[in-house]
Amino acid sequence: MGRVKLWMIGMGAALTLAACSDEEAEVPAPEEAEPETVASPEPRAEQFMELWQAGEYDTLYEEFLTDRTKEAFGEETFIDWQVELEEQLSLSEREIDWQLGEEPWLKNEPADIPLTISMDSVIGEIEFDKTLSFVYEETEEAEAGEWFAEWDPSFILPNLSEDDNVFVQISDTERGEIVDRNGKVIAGNTDAYEIGVVPGNFDRDDYTERLAGLLDLSVEDIDAELEKPWVQPHHYVPLGTVGPDREKLNRLFAIPGTKRTKVTMRHYPYGKSMAHLTGYIAPITAEQLEERSGQGYGQGDIVGREGLEEIFETALRGKRGGKILIEKTAQNETITAVDNSSAAGETVExxxxxxxxxxxxxxxxxxxxxxxxxxxxxxxxxxxxxSPAYDPNDFIPGIKETRFRQLTNDPDQPFFNRAAAAYPPSYLMQPVTAAVAMKQGTLDPAEGIEIDGETWQKFPSWNDFRITRPNPGVKNPIDLEKALVHSDSIYFAIQATNMPDDSFLEGLNEFGFGTTFDYPVPLAASQISESGTFGSEGQLASSASGESQVRMNVLHAALMYGTFLADGEMKKPILFGDAEEENLKQELLSAEQAEMVRTALVQAGEEDGHGLAGKTAVIKTDDGDMGWFAGYDPNVGNLSAAVMMEDEKDAAAIAGALFSDD
Incomplete structure (x- = not known):
């Protein structure tokens, strides 16, 4: 009886507790706390990217990395290794495209930022995608906390890990050729041989002098190479490069201890005659390396140094390629991180x-x-x-210092491109003056004028200044044909001063004076005067025959005389086969007027006895007589030419070579 009661009491208690539990379960649980939001990581991310692009690794390490990143990699990996790899692989011009996600930014969740990283390297452009995570950390300096980046070496190169080794394989491309209008190579590539010796097999006492002579070196040059600190008896030491000269190669290989390696060498078949156009290639200078930063150049690279080789360096060089290899220390394997294909240089025609x-x-x-x-x-x-010029082949593979000094000190200045300069033209100016006056309507070609005496001045106010004619005995009246045949300076001075206002100046500008042509090789502009205007009527009168401060470029002279053949039309001068034909000036004179000038130029040529249509001039200078010719072959008329010689050499006779095969 007592046990039953106790059980009943126990059951009652249990039911009572169960009821209480049910009542508690019906009470709603309290809501969870909202995630804590923080300020946007954008300002920190933007600072990080700017410092990264600038290579400010010290600041990034100290102020922008998480503690976990610093502990994992340290300064040696984050700072020193990045700098070493940049030098090894010529990494530069880093660009980072990044996109930040949308708010909210939560205190306990990372902000993942997708990146596209691109940069130039020794094998061309490298581009890869990564995700950079910023995490929010409390700091003593910032009571509210700050965002910090989590980093690893794969942000330097794809798949790079700590303790890996990096190697590069460069695929050099063949430099593009420069060819003429008929496809003949004027700057190309040829097989050559790098010549060197293995010191342990080479008898310096018996053979150094002979080897030096064959390689165009001095004994001191060879001694200096063989005595460099890195040289060991079994090492191969390169000394020079020679072209495909079988006789010389046989003599070289008869010397014990010599070795050869086949290479490709730049070659200029037309040598001096094309030097100022082609230029040459040579090892890149420190200045050029800085100028071409971000274009994949490194120390020891070859680059165009003058002429078209320099102007079209990018097209001729082609696209360098290669591989960046990573030796994965932990996995004991080598992987390819970057593989860039190469492309040969373009042909410039x-x-x-x-x-x-x-x-x-x-x-x-x-x-x-x-x-x-x-x-x-x-x-x-x-x-x-x-002319004269240097031989660009002297610079391949490298010009000797003695030869360079010899060229530099040559009083005839073979490095100076005279075709790009401007010179006093004298009587070459007269047909141009006539063309301007005829277009103005102030010159009637058939109308003769009376000119007496050897000198002339328009007004007494000119004082002692007078125009002097070279042939005062020509029978009056003097018309355009007589004036051009006999270079009558007075006739053209009269025509120039008869033009109203600034019409003579404007007419000469129409003919291209004062214009810098859009031309691949920079040419000095022909000038009317140093100021571009006439300071006095006397200066205007003398300029009509190319005196005073008038200067003319040789290509511009040929271009202007071409307008007499093309009935008053002047084409833009072009140098490349794929350039489009373009009118530079039209209606500089009429077809009828151009025919009158042509007739007079034929007569002038007959008078001078060279059989060409054109004008000659001899100019007295402190250094001798400068000779000019400008004109064309009247029997063909497909080329307009100009020749300037600084000495007394017959410019018209040289011009004859221009038409001998046409």
């Missing part, structure tokens, strides 16, 4: 006729001067030559 240019250069005989020939109907340049 010129309008130049290389054989014709070589003929003209040889005709100049190494004397100082310049020559140009242009197709007046298309603007194509067939010849643009400067």
């Amino acid at each position: 010129l309008t130049i006729d290389a054989d014709l240019q070589q003929d003209v250069y040889q005709e100049m005989g190494g004397e100082p001067g310049a020559a140009a020939a242009i197709d007046p109907y298309t603007g194509e340049t067939h010849v643009l030559v400067s």
